[in-house]
Amino acid sequence: MLAKVKYGKIAIVIFITVLIWVWADLALDEKLPVSNIPVAVSKSADPALWVSFTGRSGMTALPEQSVFIDSIVLKGPASRIADVKRKLNVGWLKLEFFLDARQEGMAGAGEYTLDVLNFLRKSDQIRQLGLTVESCQPDKLTVSIVELVKKSLSVQCYDESGARLEAESIKPSKVDMFVPEYWGGEKLTAHVQLARREVEQARVSVIEKTPYIELAPGQRREATTAVKVEMPPVEDVLKNYSITTATLGFTLSANLQGKYTVEIANENDVIGSILIKATPQAQQAYEKGMRYQVILEIVDEDVKSEEAKREVVYNFPPEFVRKGEIALNQSPVQARFKLVPFSPPPP
Numbered sequence: 001m002l003a004k005v006k007y008g009k010i011a012i013v014i015f016i017t018v019l020i021w022v023w024a025d026l027a028l029d030e031k032l033p034v035s036n037i038p039v040a041v042s043k044s045a046d047p048a049l050w051v052s053f054t055g056r057s058g059m060t061a062l063p064e065q066s067v068f069i070d071s072i073v074l075k076g077p078a079s080r081i082a083d084v085k086r087k088l089n090v091g092w093l094k095l096e097f098f099l100d101a102r103q104e105g106m107a108g109a110g111e112y113t114l115d116v117l118n119f120l121r122k123s124d125q126i127r128q129l130g131l132t133v134e135s136c137q138p139d140k141l142t143v144s145i146v147e148l149v150k151k152s153l154s155v156q157c158y159d160e161s162g163a164r165l166e167a168e169s170i171k172p173s174k175v176d177m178f179v180p181e182y183w184g185g186e187k188l189t190a191h192v193q194l195a196r197r198e199v200e201q202a203r204v205s206v207i208e209k210t211p212y213i214e215l216a217p218g219q220r221r222e223a224t225t226a227v228k229v230e231m232p233p234v235e236d237v238l239k240n241y242s243i244t245t246a247t248l249g250f251t252l253s254a255n256l257q258g259k260y261t262v263e264i265a266n267e268n269d270v271i272g273s274i275l276i277k278a279t280p281q282a283q284q285a286y287e288k289g290m291r292y293q294v295i296l297e298i299v300d301e302d303v304k305s306e307e308a309k310r311e312v313v314y315n316f317p318p319e320f321v322r323k324g325e326i327a328l329n330q331s332p333v334q335a336r337f338k339l340v341p342f343s344p345p346p347p
Contacts, residue, residue, distance in 0.1 A: 030081040031134065032074040034088065034095060039116075039141070040066035042098040047178050050146040050215055051101045054111065063144060063216050069136055072120060076131035084129055097123055099143070106145055114141040148178035153190040155211050155227050160195055161319060163281055167202075168232040175211050175223045189213075190223060194231075196323055202231035234324055238277040241287075246271040249292030249315075255300050260339040262298060270294060270312055275329040282320035290315050296335050307338050 041051045052063035072095075074084065087093035097120065104119065106112045120126060120133040152174045157165040175190050190211035194202065201207055208226045215221060248271050250262055264270060271294055278286065286293060295313045302308040311332045320326045 029075055030078045032076075032081050032085055032131075033071055034074060035071045037069045037072055037095045037097065038066050039069060039097045039099060039119075042100045045100045046102055047221075048148050048150075049101055050148055050178075050180070051099065051106075052144050052216070052219065054142045054144040063219065065219055067141060069116065070138065072136040073134045074126075074129075074131045075134040076129075080130045084131065095125065097125070101143065101145060104143075106143060109145050109147045112143045112145065114143050115139070116141055146180060149181045150176050151179050151183070151188060153177050153179070153188050153211070153213070155190045155192060157192045157194055157229060157231075159199065159323070160193065165194060165199065165231070166237070168230040169228075170230075171228045172225075173227075175225060175227065177211075177213055177221070177223050179213060180215070192227065192229060194229070199231055199323065202229050203233055206230050237279050237325065238327070239280065239283075240329060241276050241278060241283045243274040243276060243287050243293060244272070245287065246274050246293035247291065248312075249295045250298055251295060252298035253300055256298060256303070256339070258342070260303070260341055262296070263338055263340055264296075265307065265336040265338075266333075270296075270333050270335050274314070276314075276316075276326060277329045278320070278326035282317065282326040285317040285320060286315075286326060290317060296337065298337075298339070302337075303339050305338065307336055309334050309336050311335075 039053075041053075045051060052065060053067045054063055074081065076084075084093065088095075099114070099119070101107070101112075104112075104114065116136050116139050117133060120136060123133075126133060153176070154174055155170045155172070157167045157170070159165055170192070177190060179188070190213055192209045192211050194209070198207055198209075206228045207230075208228055210226045211223045212220045248264070248267070252260075252262075274293065276283065276286070292315055295315050297310060297313065311334050314328055314332070316326045
């Protein structure tokens with residue numbers, strides 16, 4: 001009987017001691033400042049709403065899908081603060097918050113003021129950490145909402161530089177997407193961007209890509225369905241062109257510059273007519289976009305020749321050469337030329 005009483009007293013003492021330690025830990029709350037915390041628009045939010053941050057109170061900025069909170073101060077028991085601080089330092093924890101406009105009572109079009117402190121305090125992430133948010137800076141953010149409507153958009157392919165590509169087939173050729181109601185005409189186009197290797201692959205087999213629209217610079221929204229893209233074989237894309245407005249340029253060393261002029265004996269052969277095979281875009285880029293369509297390289301040893309000979313370089317746009325969309329459709333021409341010294345100025 002005496003033994004039972006002693007064990008019971010020991011158990012009570014241990015229990016009370018544990019309670020005292022737990023209470024002491026809870027009573028000794030500590031604070032942890034954290035800076036540059038991102039807040040982004042949730043991608044799982046209502047697709048019929050275009051939600052963006054338009055800047056902080058008193059500031060103007062372009063619409064953004066995410067902003068950074070300068071700082072927040074977390075508060076909680078010392079043990080939890082220490083654990084969170086350690087996880088942040090080693091990269092095991094990343095504080096990031098997502099805004100669902102409808103959950104915050106922002107249901108219609110217009111501008112709203114987001115109470116950042118209240119928003120953070122309701123966060124599941126903060127609750128799971130067992131902490132609270134004591135303060136934040138800034139404490140207000142402006143949220144802009146535009147209501148979108150579902151429209152049928154034509155799908156068009158583009159390369160990485162933004163140049164339009166003519167596809168053999170795109171199935172389906174149209175996709176339904178939510179866009180601003182005022183969009184019309186060419187704006188009703190969903191983009192499919194193809195890298196060079198994807199263009200080459202699509203010439204031999206069908207590839208799947210997800211179309212997208214750009215509501216604002218850097219704010220893309222993808223369609224819910226992918227499309228199957230097939231590009232035509234290269235030989236079916238290239239057409240024959242004759243360039244008759246070419247300009248000839250020279251490259252020569254500093255030793256020759258200002259001392260000699262170049263006289264071409266067969267200039268008509270060099271730039272009279274240049275036959276190429278190219279896509280319409282590549283032909284335009286070559287004929288209209290390049291300063292010199294043909295370049296002749298001059299070397300110092302050419303001074304010693306009464307008439308030097310050298311094949312010219314056809315200055316095709318590099319990006320179209322890489323894609324195989326432009327090529328010479330004739331034998332390279334060999335220029336015949338000589339270097340004539342400049343006449344000395346009269347005394």
